[in-house]
Amino acid sequence: MKISEDKNYDFNSVESKWQSFWEKENTFSVKNTAGDKPKFYCLEMFPYPSGRIHMGHVRNYAIGDAVARFKRLKGFNVLHPIGFDSFGLPAENAAIKNKTNPALWTKNNIDYMIGQLKELGFSYDWNRLVITSDPEYYKWEQLFFLQMFKKGLAYKKISNVNWCDSCNTTLANEQVEDGRCWRCGSNVNIKNMEQWFFKITAYAEELLNDLDGLDGWPDKVKTMQRNWIGKSSGLTVNFKIVDSDENNGDENCVEIFTTRPDTIFGATYIAMSPFHPLAKKLIKTAEKTAELERITRNSLISKDIAEKDGFFTGSYAANPFNGKKIPVFIANFVLMDYGTGAIMSVPAHDARDYEFAEKYGIEIIRVIKPAAPQEGNKSENAEESEGLPFTAPGTLINSGEFDGLFSEEAKEKISKYAEKEGFGKKVVNYRLRDWGISRQRYWGCPIPIVYCEKCGTVPLNESDLPLVLPGDATFTGEGVSPLKKLESFVNVKCPKCGGNAKRETDTMDTFVESSWYFLRYTLLDRKEEVPFKDEDAAYWLPVDQYIGGVEHAVMHLLYSRFFVKVLRDLKYFKLDEPFKNLLTQGMVVKNGAKMSKSKGNVVDPDGLIKKFGADTVRLFVLFAAPPEKDLEWNDSGVEGASRFINRFYRTVIAGSEILKDLQDNSEPFIYKTLTNDINQNIKEIIYKLSRIIEKTEIEMEGRYHFNTVISSSMELINEFNDFITGEAFKKDVMSKADKYLLKYFLNSVILILYPFIPHVCSEAFEILNASFIENGPRPEKIDAGYVPENCNIAVQVNGKMRDLIVADINSDEPAVLKIALESAKIAKYVGDKSLIKKTIYVKNKLLSIII
């Protein structure tokens, strides 16, 4: 038979039909209980309402929707929410540019983007929408802030912070990339300011340790977080300042931090950060003060250090281990906010110290020699040992009583000695700094703090929350934050004494909102006066599958983990980790580059949806590459996806015509009526189907290589079409069992594809079964009573593939060998059977003959 061409698939009417059906029926809204149904929390990183959905979002949400819909088919109670991370700079910048209000701009964008998400047919529970710029959301954040403030987890301090001139605000360390602002790319300067911080360092150890339990996270992300936390164990040692003309008799000590106590006898100078409090004290001459100022200034301008720079302070310090007097240098490469701000420099065994020592002609003393060469690689070791700096561990020399020890042991003994003598201490340092959350901008969550002339820093009363962001600010883009200029906001009475006070005008980093939004989704009734309920969070969390871009590997994902631990310690729940499984999807690129306006390679989803429909766009982004890889955009690939959907639809129509005399329309998956006289071709395609269902289950349960699932469905549809359009196919002579099997086949393919292209599949299911796919029964894998009678076996001679033979299924080795030797191609190589030295046989697959 021929597949009819005239019934074209009208995606417009079908897609809007199902979208309104889902909305009307509330198909995807869930309760916070579901009897004995297991729960599944499927979450995608929520978007910033920048104006329109872009391809990266489409990909992210298509992946999430595939997971959510699959899990629903599998009988899970699925929470699949969406929201908007709606505080942030672009809104404020747009307000300045267009002379509007950020709230209005944001609202318009959200409305538009909700429309786009609905047109794409994602299965969200819209009842749980979260918009973080709503006071009903951020008031809870202010409450968390107050509670953290009381526990000392939120505090204010003056420090050097990263300042972006273009964004006119400070940035957290995580938000500085290569010395540039993560958002706008302009250079970041260092500024000394008073700032609010969250004490994330108090959780450094737990944040590090708990990574080990996150089996469902990519190693890459865990490694990035480990590096970011940057734990290192070492020793602090006090060096007494001695013997400088100006400091005679001074009791000053300089404390250094090292992870290589084993090299301490090789220390030939102290290198001190220009910001070190002792630096100014040690310097007495005018020239040196000028030097210090020069280096300080350069360090403030940029974090990048082009070349090592420094000078001798004129002071010396005594190594407490051997009394050796070594010069104290100011060095630009020493960081003030790591360790103690000063280091002992061992040029012989540290590349940086070596470079600096070479430049300034400082003594170099070798104290580590390579360990005795290992068997087998003598030569390499010998060569390497000649050069300095030698940074590997080895055996100690020139180190007094510690000579002959190996590095590891020496570190331990030297540390113990220092502790015993009272001039050193074993310490653990982290690279992680506290999270600076102050932003000098308007469009963010206000910090609920007041500065009173009498009482100092005073937190608002919890009953006074929310502290609503005032709507009457003006946006000029000049000078200080709009909040600071708004007197009605700034001037306030102190909650403690009632006297005159001023409000904090900084707002919070928007990463604070995204650190707990996944908890807010669990609250069904937003009128309840709680951020979320313990029992709901306990039911839904942790998120079973979290999906988003790798760009949040450190920032958002670390902050969220931190927040969950803080909320746990504030007794909100007992959760330790928010996200059980994490999938980091690749970027959508075009012509090898990330889509961006400046490159002019942006593909706008709107136009594509209009032209091809949502299913086509979704199918393409899922089919073109596995989720974790970058996806290269390809316009004709999209057309291919569209063609496939049309072909699939026509196949279903053709199938429904064949099956139209089946009475039993309400039974999509009858196949137990199997009889012996089933068409051989049907047996074969059913056999193939069951193998593909098996494979699909594996992919859908965690590997998420949807591209291979889709290609398998394409194969099934191709085979089905070949069968019904083939010579052998005669509709009239089909048995009822044949027809039920065909129906089973088509319904199964529809279900495999439903998570990816839900509109056309819903339609197809209705056509075949006159019922709704979401309510339908689930197919089981069946074998159709069919085992292939024979199989192809590859025959190799001396490891080379020589022929493909057909043998009965499950044949034993002698039988296969016999057939193989009958093959002319094999005979050509083997000739006489007596030449065979050995054979290897893999049942139903391969025979390897060695001669």
Added chain:
RNA sequence: GCGAGAGUGGCGAAACUGGUAUACGCACUGGACUUAGAAUCCAGCGGAGCAAUCCUUGGGGGUUCGAGUCCCCCCUUUCGCACCA
């Protein structure tokens, strides 16, 4: 520099624990249907060769009956960190 990943047709990509490399799709070529086009369908499509055959998973070596897959060295590339002592 350090760390992690990736190199397979013209392109996107398949290949589960070593067992018929290039499935599926795109592009392309030829054909059918059409006044014509679109759509659709059929056939072909890693390279060389008339052919039989030979070669082919970044390069080189190794283990194995057998390697895209495992081991060693090198090249290219992407990402992350980069004076964290």
